[in-house]
Amino acid sequence: MEPLAINRVYAAISAIVLAFVVLPLGAVVWVSFFANRILSFPATGYTFDWYVRAWQMDSFRNGFVTSVETALIAVAISLALGVPASLALVRGRFPGRDAIQTLLLSPMVVPGIVGGAALFMAFIELEVLLDVDISGTLPGLLVAHGLIALPWTVRLVTASLVGMSPAYEEAAQSLGAGRLTTFFRVTLPIIKPGIVAAALFSFVISFIDLEKSIFLVGPGRTTLQIALVSYLEWNLDSTVAAVATVQILIIGVLLLVSDRYARLSRAF
Amino acid sequence: MSSPAGSSTGAAALPLPAPAAREGRRLSPTFGLAVPATLFVVVALMAPLALMFRYSLNRFVPGQMMVDALTLENYARFFADSFYQEVLGTTLWISALSTALCLLAGFPVAYFLARQASEKWKGRLLLLVVLPLLMGNAVRTAAWMVILGDKGLFNAVVETVGLSPVKLMYTPTAVVIGLVSVLLPFMIVTLQSVIEGIDANLEAAAQSLGASHLTVLWRVVLPLALPGILAGTMLCFILSMNAYATPVLIGGPTFHMMAPTVYQQVAKAMNWPFGAALAFVLMAVTLVLTTTANILVQRRYRRWSE
Numbered sequence: 119m120e121p122l123a124i125n126r127v128y129a130a131i132s133a134i135v136l137a138f139v140v141l142p143l144g145a146v147v148w149v150s151f152f153a154n155r156i157l158s159f160p161a162t163g164y165t166f167d168w169y170v171r172a173w174q175m176d177s178f179r180n181g182f183v184t185s186v187e188t189a190l191i192a193v194a195i196s197l198a199l200g201v202p203a204s205l206a207l208v209r210g211r212f213p214g215r216d217a218i219q220t221l222l223l224s225p226m227v228v229p230g231i232v233g234g235a236a237l238f239m240a241f242i243e244l245e246v247l248l249d250v251d252i253s254g255t256l257p258g259l260l261v262a263h264g265l266i267a268l269p270w271t272v273r274l275v276t277a278s279l280v281g282m283s284p285a286y287e288e289a290a291q292s293l294g295a296g297r298l299t300t301f302f303r304v305t306l307p308i309i310k311p312g313i314v315a316a317a318l319f320s321f322v323i324s325f326i327d328l329e330k331s332i333f334l335v336g337p338g339r340t341t342l343q344i345a346l347v348s349y350l351e352w353n354l355d356s357t358v359a360a361v362a363t364v365q366i367l368i369i370g371v372l373l374l375v376s377d378r379y380a381r382l383s384r385a386f
Numbered sequence: 387m388s389s390p391a392g393s394s395t396g397a398a399a400l401p402l403p404a405p406a407a408r409e410g411r412r413l414s415p416t417f418g419l420a421v422p423a424t425l426f427v428v429v430a431l432m433a434p435l436a437l438m439f440r441y442s443l444n445r446f447v448p449g450q451m452m453v454d455a456l457t458l459e460n461y462a463r464f465f466a467d468s469f470y471q472e473v474l475g476t477t478l479w480i481s482a483l484s485t486a487l488c489l490l491a492g493f494p495v496a497y498f499l500a501r502q503a504s505e506k507w508k509g510r511l512l513l514l515v516v517l518p519l520l521m522g523n524a525v526r527t528a529a530w531m532v533i534l535g536d537k538g539l540f541n542a543v544v545e546t547v548g549l550s551p552v553k554l555m556y557t558p559t560a561v562v563i564g565l566v567s568v569l570l571p572f573m574i575v576t577l578q579s580v581i582e583g584i585d586a587n588l589e590a591a592a593q594s595l596g597a598s599h600l601t602v603l604w605r606v607v608l609p610l611a612l613p614g615i616l617a618g619t620m621l622c623f624i625l626s627m628n629a630y631a632t633p634v635l636i637g638g639p640t641f642h643m644m645a646p647t648v649y650q651q652v653a654k655a656m657n658w659p660f661g662a663a664l665a666f667v668l669m670a671v672t673l674v675l676t677t678t679a680n681i682l683v684q685r686r687y688r689r690w691s692e
Contacts (some may be wrong), residue, residue, distance in 0.1 A: 124599050128498035134510070135495045139518050140568050145539055149532055157532075159542030203423035207402060210416035215402060218420055221427055228431060228448060229628035229672075231645040232665045235652045236434035239662070248573055265430050268423065280402070297628035326522030329630050329645070333653055346524040350635050354531050362525040377513055 143366055148319075150359035157355050161174040168360040178361050180338075181345035188256070188341060192263035196320045199264070200271030201313065205305070207272070209281040219272075226269040230329025232328020237262055238333035262330045267320035274319060274380060278312025279305075311379040318376035322369055391417070413421055442662035452658050460663035470647075474671065477644040480558065480633075481626040484565040488573040488622045489615065491566070496577030497607070503585065512578070519571040523631040530554070530564045530636060556638030562633040572616040580614025581607065609687075616683045620676045627672045644668045 140363075151164035172178050206212075207219050225233065241253040252258040286308065290300045306313075328343040335344050342365070349358055445455040464470045495515070502508040518526065520533040533539045534554040541551040554560045583606060592602045608615075648668065651661030 124470065125498075128494055128501075131491075131494040131496045132511075132667070135491045135570065135574075136514060138600065139567050140514060142526065142533055142567065143518055143521060145532050146525070146529040158537050159539055161418070199423040201428055202419035206416045206418070206420035210420070212417040218424055219402065220419075221432075222423055225427060225431055228435070229624075229645070229669065231628055231630055231648050232669055233431060233435070235648055235661060235665050236438040239658060240434035240437050240654065243437070261430050264426065268427070276402070298611075322520050326524075328523055329628070332630070332649060343522055343524045346528065347631060347635065350524070350528055350531065354528070354535060358528060359532065362528050365525050366521055370517060373517055373520055374513075380514075381509070 146367065147357050147363045150356055150363040152356050168356040172357045172360040177340065177345040181340050181342035184339055185325050185342040188259050188263050189321045191260050192324040193317050193320045195264035196267035196271040197317060199228040200268050201275055204272050204275035204279055207217055208276050209284065222272045223269045225265045234330035234333040253334055258334050259331065262334050262342045263324040266327050266330060267324050271316040271320050272321055275309065275312050278309040282308050315376045315380035318372050322372055438662045441658050441667060442666055444659040446657045447661045451656060460660045463660065464663055464667055473642045473647050474580060476642060477627055480561060481623050484562050484569060484626045485619055486620040487566045488569050489619055490571035492570055492577055496574050497576045497581055500581035515571045516572050523568060526568055527564060527631045527635045534560045561633055561637045563630055564636045566625050568632060569622040572621050576618035576621060577614050580611050584610045612683060613685050616680065624672055624676060
């Protein structure tokens with residue numbers, strides 16, 4: 119075959135495979151506008167009503183608020199813990215550095231359902247021990263979501279630190295800057311894109327988490343993903359499609375923004 | 387990050403800069419910066435895992451929940467009960483099939499992306515691959531439900547053409563379709579970064595010596611991309627072994643895979659000892675299979691590269 123023909127074959131296969139990945143999302147966006155009372159094809163007309171209805175449903179509205187709240191605090195936790203740790207990993211010289219890196223990335227490796235189950239049991243034990251509610255509360259969710267976000271922050275921030283020459287920091291220090299000044303005036307501005315990407319990415323990862331959260335939600339405090347799954351177990355209608363569409367839109371925007379700071383495909 | 391042997395996918399750590407020879411053994415003050423994060427992971431992940439392992443050795447007494455014991459009966463029950471054998475069996479074959487399909491469908495796309503001359507287009511297409519990945523499993527599964535449902539888009543199209551509708555929802559086929567589309571981006575991104583690191587001149591050289599494109603793929607690209615293929619395959623297999631949303635929503639109430647069963651035992655039946663044992667069986671089986679595959683492929687790769 120001619121090289122051009124070979125290239126066309128690849129382009130055609132790629133188009134089909136990409137369609138397989140992307141088009142279902144298009145379908146869900148499409149049906150969120152259907153006027154049909156019961157979801158069916160073809161559409162009898164188009165409407166925005168489902169979006170209003172979705173917002174009026176407590177489970178989705180509260181779930182959305184809980185998810186945003188949780189994700190924002192999880193980002194703060196993962197940055198507060200992850201940025202210093204990344205600095206230590208990349209600039210520090212101590213034995214066991216690789217082991218600590220592996221440990222910090224391990225929440226990514228332990229299956230969500232296993233980690234979630236373990237955390238759930240530990241929380242219940244603590245509740246019995248200390249006589250406080252943890253499982254089903256915001257602090258409980260935050261521990262889980264901080265854990266979900268941390269490895270991605272560590273990975274993205276270490277990557278940008280590895281790409282930064284320590285010469286800048288050494289220069290600043292040789293001119294008399296202290297460690298803190300060096301960090302805030304030299305290191306931070308240079309790795310800012312990595313940190314912004316880490317924050318946005320951690321937000322998304324926390325927002326879409328399902329497996330860990332499923333153990334830790336309680337009555338009155340459910341994340342959006344759990345609300346979606348429990349609704350989908352019994353219903354499939356344009357209301358849930360409307361919620362899905364809003365989620366696609368929000369995450370899409372966040373990811374497109376974070377892609378400007380660090381190539382997303384590099385995060386994996 | 388693009389060297390064939392150093393794919394950064396999954397949990398593979400970034401190579402850290404090597405410590406200077408003299409400083410190697412000295413504890414620098416920066417060490418302290420890693421302490422809070424390390425403690426957090428130890429307390430929030432490692433300690434609960436250890437606790438759960440301990441619980442897997444306890445005894446479950448209905449009505450009393452959990453009784454302290456040191457017994458392997460939960461593990462024994464798993465290997466004695468044909469129901470759970472079947473759950474594990476289903477999980478294994480669904481995962482193996484989904485992973486194989488991901489590899490087959492993902493390789494051409496990854497190759498196309500890696501050899502894409504225009505950087506701008508490559509970036510856009512990669513973004514198109516990665517975006518769906520981060521939309522969340524709940525949303526992506528909902529999307530497949532819209533298509534695969536009895537009155538879904540697929541059957542609507544089938545009926546318009548004049549064929550009889552197909553029962554897809556709540557079948558293993560539908561679960562595999564859902565899983566493949568969820569996992570494909572992982573495979574594509576992993577393979578792409580590895581293929582990108584393979585010198586295109588090697589392919590040109592083989593071609594100029596008369597090799598057909600398929601021969602070039604088989605004899606040049608495939609051997610060099612092997613670490614990436616391994617990484618992508620492991621990643622997809624692990625993720626599919628632990629899949630939750632797809633089997634629950636697309637597989638339906640009578641379709642059982644391991645992760646939903648763990649959830650059911652721990653959170654619904656409140657049988658912690660058995661649920662814990664299930665979780666560790668799932669992790670152990672996954673670990674043994676992936677480690678074995680890793681060793682086999684690494685050995686093969688070393689032979690090739692010598």
